[in-house]
Amino acid sequence: MGRKLLLEHVNVPGIETYEVYRKNGGYRSVEKALKTMSPQNVVEEVQASGLRGRGGAGFPTGMKWSFLAKPEGVPRYLLCNADESEPGTFKDRYLMEKLPHLLVEGMIVSSYALGANQSYIYIRGEYMFVLEIVEKAIAEAYANGWLGKNIMGSGYDLDLAICPGGGAYICGEETALIESLEGKRGNPRIKPPFPAVKGLWGCPTVVNNVESIAAVVPIVNDGGAEYAKIGIGKSTGTKLISASGNLVKPGVYEIDLGLSVEEFIYSDEWCGGIANGKKIKACVPGGSSVPILPANLICKTAEGTDRLMTYESLAEGGFASGSMLGSGGFIVFDEDQCIVRNTWNFARFYAHESCGQCSPCREGTGWMEKVLRRLEYGQGNLRDIDLLEEINKKIEGNTICPLGDAAAWPVAAAIRHFREEFEWHVTNPDEAQKRNFGIASNHMPLV
Amino acid sequence: MNTGVKTYDENEKPQFSETTMAEVKRVIGLFPEGKQKSALIRILHIAEEEFGGWLSVPTMNYVAEILNIQPIEVYEVATFYTMFNIDKPGKVVLEVCRTGPCMLVGSDNIIEHIENKLNVKVGETTADGMFTLKTAECLGACGYGPMLQCGKTYHEHLTTEKVDELLDTLRKEHSTSSNS
Ligand SMILES: Cc1cc2nc3c(=O)[nH]c(=O)nc-3n(C[C@H](O)[C@H](O)[C@H](O)COP(=O)(O)O)c2cc1C
Ligand code: SF4
Numbered sequence: 028m029g030r031k032l033l034l035e036h037v038n039v040p041g042i043e044t045y046e047v048y049r050k051n052g053g054y055r056s057v058e059k060a061l062k063t064m065s066p067q068n069v070v071e072e073v074q075a076s077g078l079r080g081r082g083g084a085g086f087p088t089g090m091k092w093s094f095l096a097k098p099e100g101v102p103r104y105l106l107c108n109a110d111e112s113e114p115g116t117f118k119d120r121y122l123m124e125k126l127p128h129l130l131v132e133g134m135i136v137s138s139y140a141l142g143a144n145q146s147y148i149y150i151r152g153e154y155m156f157v158l159e160i161v162e163k164a165i166a167e168a169y170a171n172g173w174l175g176k177n178i179m180g181s182g183y184d185l186d187l188a189i190c191p192g193g194g195a196y197i198c199g200e201e202t203a204l205i206e207s208l209e210g211k212r213g214n215p216r217i218k219p220p221f222p223a224v225k226g227l228w229g230c231p232t233v234v235n236n237v238e239s240i241a242a243v244v245p246i247v248n249d250g251g252a253e254y255a256k257i258g259i260g261k262s263t264g265t266k267l268i269s270a271s272g273n274l275v276k277p278g279v280y281e282i283d284l285g286l287s288v289e290e291f292i293y294s295d296e297w298c299g300g301i302a303n304g305k306k307i308k309a310c311v312p313g314g315s316s317v318p319i320l321p322a323n324l325i326c327k328t329a330e331g332t333d334r335l336m337t338y339e340s341l342a343e344g345g346f347a348s349g350s351m352l353g354s355g356g357f358i359v360f361d362e363d364q365c366i367v368r369n370t371w372n373f374a375r376f377y378a379h380e381s382c383g384q385c386s387p388c389r390e391g392t393g394w395m396e397k398v399l400r401r402l403e404y405g406q407g408n409l410r411d412i413d414l415l416e417e418i419n420k421k422i423e424g425n426t427i428c429p430l431g432d433a434a435a436w437p438v439a440a441a442i443r444h445f446r447e448e449f450e451w452h453v454t455n456p457d458e459a460q461k462r463n464f465g466i467a468s469n470h471m472p473l474v
Numbered sequence: 475m476n477t478g479v480k481t482y483d484e485n486e487k488p489q490f491s492e493t494t495m496a497e498v499k500r501v502i503g504l505f506p507e508g509k510q511k512s513a514l515i516r517i518l519h520i521a522e523e524e525f526g527g528w529l530s531v532p533t534m535n536y537v538a539e540i541l542n543i544q545p546i547e548v549y550e551v552a553t554f555y556t557m558f559n560i561d562k563p564g565k566v567v568l569e570v571c572r573t574g575p576c577m578l579v580g581s582d583n584i585i586e587h588i589e590n591k592l593n594v595k596v597g598e599t600t601a602d603g604m605f606t607l608k609t610a611e612c613l614g615a616c617g618y619g620p621m622l623q624c625g626k627t628y629h630e631h632l633t634t635e636k637v638d639e640l641l642d643t644l645r646k647e648h649s650t651s652s653n654s
């Protein structure tokens with residue numbers, strides 16, 4: 028365990044500069060691809076690798092690439108999604124801050140594979156300091172002939188630029204990202220047409236997460252088959268996990284997919300266990316949009332098998348007893364945390380971030396926030412819990428983009444697993460108004 | 475979402491400095507002919523930095539002129555994205571992350587501490603016009619919380635002592651600089 032494909036050189040001093048990055052094997056994949064492979068060969072290696080999109084949905088990257096429309100005489104675009112706004116997720120920032128050239132290198136190889144001559148990295152506006160680091164790396168890549176006209180005499184031209192957003196979670200959704208990149212409000216588009224057919228400025232476009240694009244570098248260097256050897260089943264390769272919450276060592280870790288959840292949380296090599304000698308109460312393993320797991324379903328599935336860090340294992344049990352790997356935003360709650368407060372907090376996030384285009388999402392997220400707020404502050408009644416479930420059903424599946432679902436599902440999961448805690452807030456209003464719940468959910472064993 | 479456009483000062487005539495204008499032109503050049511509107515968000519960030527941390531109506535009109543688009547296209551964008559200030563803030567804007575992972579490690583206490591220390595509520599500016607306190611949604615520093623953003627800088631692993639120190643430093647830095 029513990030192979031590093033992306034973060035291998037992360038601690039090398041000066042690795043953010045071109046010279047050091049190059050000395051450590053940087054830009055080899057560009058040499059290899061442009062000199063010895065056709066664009067189609069690169070796509071095939073990515074297909075063989077089994078790489079799945081690291082932005083959250085886990086859609087196979089090679090397959091997505093193969094869907095790109097290629098009408099004659101129309102430019103194609105590759106857009107890198109560096110919007111990273113899903114609560115609990117901070118891995119893309121880490122990668123870009125520490126290894127900006129890895130992203131630039133990945134962008135070049137991936138753009139070559141897709142036949143794009145102009146590519147953009149869209150980064151959230153708050154990461155302006157990271158934008159400056161990546162922009163410097165792009166300038167260095169131009170200066171050393173890895174970008175621009177006729178790269179390495181191959182006849183392939185590529186221009187690359189990085190553009191900031193302005194603070195809007197919704198711009199992580201790929202069609203909202205495209206709108207934003209066109210200089211507009213980040214309102215998601217109705218699909219179809221999909222970006223692969225009509226994306227940026229009406230042209231065929233691929234949108235990929237930072238980590239997905241970085242992973243193309245080792246895939247091209249070592250071959251897709253070699254990459255696919257890591258992991259289990261359809262969860263191949265390594266994954267960056269952003270670990271936060273009440274852990275001894277929160278931070279960004281590169282794990283082999285297939286590591287056990289228990290080892291990830293408790294081993295000293297990774298998160299080192301729960302902070303302050305406390306016990307674990309719950310975990311949101313894949314960013315705020317995925318269902319919360321109570322203590323007894325974190326390290327084990329409902330069947331009693333070990334829960335692994337893979338797309339499949341984390342989802343085992345479906346919505347009844349499972350969750351999702353999502354973006355890898357692994358949030359851990361200790362025994363003192365209040366599930367109602369956190370559910371309200373996340374609901375407030377979605378209400379704040381709804382773009383407002385569809386009524387079920389715009390109104391529904393607002394209502395959920397209000398109802399949860401009154402429950403958290405001991406002003407709710409028992410019917411409110413059912414009301415939340417009703418609002419949920421009205422949002423689910425009735426919106427233009429998945430933000431509506433992303434807002435609804437975590438609330439449903441919290442109620443499913445912690446209904447007694449919601450009820451407790453109604454029956455103990457005075458206690459509930461105090462900030463910390465303090466009492467571990469009494470029907471669940473702590474681990 | 476921001477609430478709307480409020481302030482209008484007819485006498486204000488914004489003008490980028492020469493170096494800033496060169497940067498603005500470079501940014502526009504990152505996009506193909508005729509797609510200059512794509513540079514809008516970046517230019518609004520630049521404009522905020524140049525013109526006192528906010529976007530007045532004359533500033534937005536000026537940006538529209540540079541990009542050869544309608545002013546309404548600029549207002550639409552400036553009011554959609556939370557980072558843009560439509561009202562004039564204090565000299566120093568503090569944005570404390572209030573989202574789940576930061577809350578788990580104590581952001582509520584940090585927000586309360588700053589409120590008490592500066593005698594303002596979230597969303598308000600101190601009487602001397604020095605600090606504006608805001609909250610923000612997850613800023614991508616969840617493993618290093620509690621945290622706050624001030625300008626382009628992230629301050630992480632906050633404690634109340636660190637906040638006190640930071641406020642002192644910021645006050646010193648900005649009490650000498652003029653408020654443009
Ligand atoms: C509301 C919403 C927010 C999203 N935010 C992000 C994000 O910040 N970063 C990201 O890579 N993908 C995000 N996505 C997923 C993207 O739409 C898209 O699927 C992804 O960028 C594709 O890249 P991948 O295939 O490499 O994962 C978001 C999706 C939704 C619905
Ligand atoms: S679901 Fe919400 S965020 Fe998505 S388009 Fe509709 S209103 Fe906007």
Ligand code: FES
Nearest residue numbers: 571576613615616
């Ligand atoms: S929750 Fe505060 S930075 Fe992510």
